[in-house]
Amino acid sequence: MIKTIFSAGLPVDEQLLIQKNSIRGNHEGKRLCVVTGTHGDELEGQYVCYLLTEFLQRNTDKISGIVDIYPALNPLGIDSITRGFPGFDLDMNRIFPGSENKSLSDSAAFSIIEDIKGADFAIDIHASNIFLRELPQARINVNTAENLVSYAEMLNIDLVWIHPAATVLESTLAHSLNSLGVKTIVVEMGVGMRITTSYGERLFHGILNLMKNIGMFSGDVNCEITKPMIVEGDGVEFVNAEKSGVFLPDKNYGAKLHKGDIIGRIVSPLTGKILSTVTSETNGLLMTIRAYPIVYEGSLLARIIKN
Amino acid sequence: MKKIKIFSMKSPYREPFHIYGYVFGSGEKTAAIVGAMRGDEIQQQFVSSQIVRILTDLENAGKITEGKQILVIPSVNNFSMNIGKRFWPMDNTDINRMFPGYNSGETTQRIASALFEEIKDYKFGIQLASYHFPGDFIPHVRIIRTDADIVSEAQKFALPYVYVKNPEPFDTVMLNYNWQIWGSKAFSIYAGTTDTVDQNSAKITWQAIMRFLQSNGTVESISHPGFMTQKLKDKDFVTLTANSAGFFHCLKPAGSDVRKGEILAEILNPYDGSTEEKIISPKDSRVFFVHNKTLIMQHTAAFQLIRG
């Protein structure tokens, strides 16, 4: 059943609506929320939500509990190819838990939290950004790792990256929900503004597998579940551009790297010169590779999981 | 005056990006002043340029105190300002969410790091700041509440208000907070407007900064009379949000004194011009902040009032 969880008037003849599809199983059970679209330029979650709503609506006999699917937490952003909250250029994942009487974006954040509150689990699907391509991975704050890693392992992803806590991240949706007792896992996969269908299908099966393991789904998952590699904060090496120019990758994500391997080159189309040859400083697995070719000094080019 | 280059970076096709500082006097690093960090902080850049002009004159007249050094950085982000963007042109990140910075990290982390290295050892840090919602303020000094009590020092700007703000998670990656953590006394000055120059509030702002520098013995200058500064905390404000959307027809600009029941603004229907809503003052108070766009969305903060 489609429900509107927040609405607000826009200046001329339009309401901003945040909606969810609430799918109730034929049996009692837990409540899972699948959310995406906080960043309007990240679309990988769209396919996952489509696969889930389509499948779950015709299989309510095998579902115990409620699955709430929120495909667009930032609907204006998605409809206008805007990462942030349009009008304010505000990162919507830095305003949680929100408040009732401050601003439109804060009120939206507040309503989202109010609606999800009380759920047992939430999966928050992101797609990195338009600049980077990522292996499917869960990102988990070290303080919540003990609670979450075993569930993240059910999601049919390649990696679980446990990162250090930072005060600024206390304003994310995941942090707010975890502090309210909703076990929330952030999934990052693919690239902004595109849909990587193979990843969407993997996560769809992963979510069904999670549901099966927590007693919400009694059907067959019909998929071999990948067990992810667990990576701690200092196990990841960041490669940043040393020159500004055009980045041409030599390797694709998922590549196994040896120390000294060329990851890509930064070139100048004006002079025809190679400005920088980007090599791996370590043996490892290429988990992130730059997708957007224009780079400045400092732009992230790759992340490597050290062996 | 000495012009120094604080940071340089090549760009794929534009002229190189630079951050310049203007150094006055020499000796103890006394005050650092940072202007526009975002591309729409035009008022902030304007105020900084006026401070450079005034300090140049004072220095030529021998009125910078012996042994005191002042650094002014009018712009940290000409790349965004030149193309009408607010945040960094490539990845839309906000330099003022990157402090203390990281010199081998992402581009804006590198910019923040180079800037912070240059300014972190100054005794006083003054940032000309702007708010993330569009609006006009009564010019004021804002400080983040930490263990250091710098209210009495903030009062030396003699602006109408010092707002002592409780830190929120995002403050931890902003300049003001990191300056304080590093041991500087950090003040954010809200100079009225952001994306347009308002001569009147600009002048109030640079005069306040000159008063501050004079009152702590950094410069000798002609004094401009100031205000008896009043201290404000989060609980001193009442926020009025719009319950409807449409044209925002403001009747009471920032600084207005209003009576209980007075109409502060009307929201008009964009199709037939009828009044959708009257925003009314709940008590006698003063307008501290007002939304400054012609259109307004529902739930948007239209006014922040100081409780009478």
Ligand SMILES: [Zn+2]
């Ligand atoms: Zn995201």
